Amino acid sequence: MSARRTAIFLTLVVLGVTASVLSYATAAGSVGYLLGYAVVVGLAWRSAVRRRRPDRGPGILIAAAITLWMTGDLIEAVQYYFFTVPPVGPSDVCWLGGYPLLAVALIQMARRRAPGQLRGAVLDGATLTMAGAMLSWQFLISPLLGSGESLATSVVPALYPVADVVLLAGVLIIALSPGGRGRPTQFLLGGVTVYLAVDLGYNLLPYVVSYDLVARLGPLVLAGNGLLVAALLHPAGAELLRPGARLRTLHAARVLFLGCALMTAPTLAILRSDPGGTEAAALAATAACAAFILARFTTAVREQERSQAQLAYQAHHDPLTGLANRTVLHDRLGETGEPVAVLYLDLDGFKEVNDRLGHEAGDAVLQAVATRLSAAVRQTDLVSRLGGDEFVLLCPGATEADAIELAERVLSDVAEPVPYRGELLHVGVSIGIASRSDAADSAPVALLRSADSAMYDAKRLGRGHWVLAAA
Known part of the structure; x- marks a missing residue:
C-alpha cells in the first residue's frame, strides 16, 4: 500500500473511531464498530500472509492478536444485546490472549532489527518495566486483589495490568534498541501506546469521571489496531524487520528514565508508610545519590563514546591529511x-x-x-x-x-x-x-x-x- 493510501486508511480509522465514540452503546454504533474492526482485521491478515515466508511471523502474531480482541468485542456485543454480560466471561479470555501475542511479535521484531545488539535495550527495558510493574502493583493490582470479591472477579481484572506490563516490556525493547525510526516504527509504537493508555484510563478515570464516559474509551482500541495495521501496510514497512545501525551514543532521555526507575521503589516505600521529616530527608538523599551515580555513569559513557569515535575516525582516515584511506x-x-x-x-x-x-x-x-x-x-x-x-x-x-x-x-x-x-x-x-x-x-x-x-x-x-x- 502506498504512503498516500496508508494516510487515507488512517483517516478513515479516525473517522470510524470518532463515530463509534459518539454512538457508543447503540445498536447502529456497535454494528458499525464491529464492521470497521472486521475490515482492519482483514487488512492485517492480508498484509501478514503477503510477506515473504521468513518475515511472516510477527505480522501473523499481530493479526492474531487483533482477531482475538475483535472476537472478545463481538462476544460482549452478543451478550449485551441478547443475554447478560457477566463480570468475567469468554470475552476476557480473548482480550487477555491478545497481549502475549503482540508482545512476542514486538520481541521478534526487535531481534530482527538489532541482531546481537539487544543486551543494552533488554537491560534498560527490564529496569523500566520493573518500575512500571511496581507502580501497577501498588495502584492497580493490589487494590483489585484486596477488593473482597470472588476469586474470578478479583483475579481476572488484575490480569489486565499484568498484561500491560508484559506489553510495556515488548514496546520498550523496540523503542530502546537499534533500528529504523520511520513512519512504520512510529505507527507501531503509537499503536501499542494507545492500548496502554486506554487500559490505564479504564483503571484510573473512574475515580474522577463517570463510568459512562470511561466506557466510551473502548472504541479507541480500534485506533491502536489501525496504527498497527498501518505499520504493516506502509510501503516502508520492511524497516520493522530490517537490521538497523548500531547506536553509538547514549540519549540523555534514556538516563533520565533510568533515574526515575531507580527512584520508584524508595518513593513507593515512603508513600506506603506515614511519611515524616526523616523519611522525606531519606528520600531526598537517595534521589541525590541516584543523580550523582547517573551523572558519573553518563560521564564514563561519554568518554567511551569519544574514544570509540576517535578510533573509528583513525581507522578510516589518513592521519597526516585527514583524507579517507x-x-x-x-x-x-x-x-x-x-x-x-x-x-x-x-x-x-x-x-x-x-x-x-x-x-x-x-x-x-x-x-x-x-x-x-x-x-x-x-x-x-x-x-x-x-x-x-x-x-x-x-x-x-x-x-x-x-x-x-x-x-x-x-x-x-x-x-x-x-x-x-x-x-x-x-x-x-x-x-x-x-x-x-x-x-x-x-x-x-x-x-x-x-x-x-x-x-x-x-x-x-x-x-x-x-x-x-x-x-
Missing part, C-alpha cells in the same frame, strides 16, 4: 552501483623535495595537495590517500568527459607552488583515468588497477600529464 576507498568502490570515474594520482618531484628539505617539507606538500584536491572535487566525490604521494579520486556518476575536465583542473591546482618557510616548493602530478559507463562494466578492483596502470603511462610522458585507460 584505502579501506574507505575499497568500500566505496564496492558500494558504487552506477557509472563512476577513478583518477589515480602520483606526485611529480615529491621525492626531490623530501630529500632536499626533509620530511616536514614533504608533509607540508602532502597537506597542501590534499586541501587542493578536496576543493577541486564535488561533494559527492571521494578523495583518498593510499600512502606516500599517491592519491585517488572516486567520482560517482561522472562521465569520461567529466573525469578529463577534473584531471585538467587538478593538474593546474597541484602545479601551484606550496609556501614553506619562506620558500616556494614546486611539485606536479601524473594522473591515470579509468571510467565505467555502467555498474556492471568493470569490477571495482579492476577499475582501480586500470587507473593505476594509466598513471604509470602518464609518468612515462613526463611531468604533468594525464592518460585515459584503454577501454
Whole structure:
C-alpha cells in the first residue's frame, strides 16, 4: 500500500473511531464498530500472509492478536444485546490472549532489527518495566486483589495490568534498541501506546469521571489496531524487520528514565508508610545519590563514546591529511552501483623535495595537495590517500568527459607552488583515468588497477600529464 493510501486508511480509522465514540452503546454504533474492526482485521491478515515466508511471523502474531480482541468485542456485543454480560466471561479470555501475542511479535521484531545488539535495550527495558510493574502493583493490582470479591472477579481484572506490563516490556525493547525510526516504527509504537493508555484510563478515570464516559474509551482500541495495521501496510514497512545501525551514543532521555526507575521503589516505600521529616530527608538523599551515580555513569559513557569515535575516525582516515584511506576507498568502490570515474594520482618531484628539505617539507606538500584536491572535487566525490604521494579520486556518476575536465583542473591546482618557510616548493602530478559507463562494466578492483596502470603511462610522458585507460 502506498504512503498516500496508508494516510487515507488512517483517516478513515479516525473517522470510524470518532463515530463509534459518539454512538457508543447503540445498536447502529456497535454494528458499525464491529464492521470497521472486521475490515482492519482483514487488512492485517492480508498484509501478514503477503510477506515473504521468513518475515511472516510477527505480522501473523499481530493479526492474531487483533482477531482475538475483535472476537472478545463481538462476544460482549452478543451478550449485551441478547443475554447478560457477566463480570468475567469468554470475552476476557480473548482480550487477555491478545497481549502475549503482540508482545512476542514486538520481541521478534526487535531481534530482527538489532541482531546481537539487544543486551543494552533488554537491560534498560527490564529496569523500566520493573518500575512500571511496581507502580501497577501498588495502584492497580493490589487494590483489585484486596477488593473482597470472588476469586474470578478479583483475579481476572488484575490480569489486565499484568498484561500491560508484559506489553510495556515488548514496546520498550523496540523503542530502546537499534533500528529504523520511520513512519512504520512510529505507527507501531503509537499503536501499542494507545492500548496502554486506554487500559490505564479504564483503571484510573473512574475515580474522577463517570463510568459512562470511561466506557466510551473502548472504541479507541480500534485506533491502536489501525496504527498497527498501518505499520504493516506502509510501503516502508520492511524497516520493522530490517537490521538497523548500531547506536553509538547514549540519549540523555534514556538516563533520565533510568533515574526515575531507580527512584520508584524508595518513593513507593515512603508513600506506603506515614511519611515524616526523616523519611522525606531519606528520600531526598537517595534521589541525590541516584543523580550523582547517573551523572558519573553518563560521564564514563561519554568518554567511551569519544574514544570509540576517535578510533573509528583513525581507522578510516589518513592521519597526516585527514583524507579517507584505502579501506574507505575499497568500500566505496564496492558500494558504487552506477557509472563512476577513478583518477589515480602520483606526485611529480615529491621525492626531490623530501630529500632536499626533509620530511616536514614533504608533509607540508602532502597537506597542501590534499586541501587542493578536496576543493577541486564535488561533494559527492571521494578523495583518498593510499600512502606516500599517491592519491585517488572516486567520482560517482561522472562521465569520461567529466573525469578529463577534473584531471585538467587538478593538474593546474597541484602545479601551484606550496609556501614553506619562506620558500616556494614546486611539485606536479601524473594522473591515470579509468571510467565505467555502467555498474556492471568493470569490477571495482579492476577499475582501480586500470587507473593505476594509466598513471604509470602518464609518468612515462613526463611531468604533468594525464592518460585515459584503454577501454
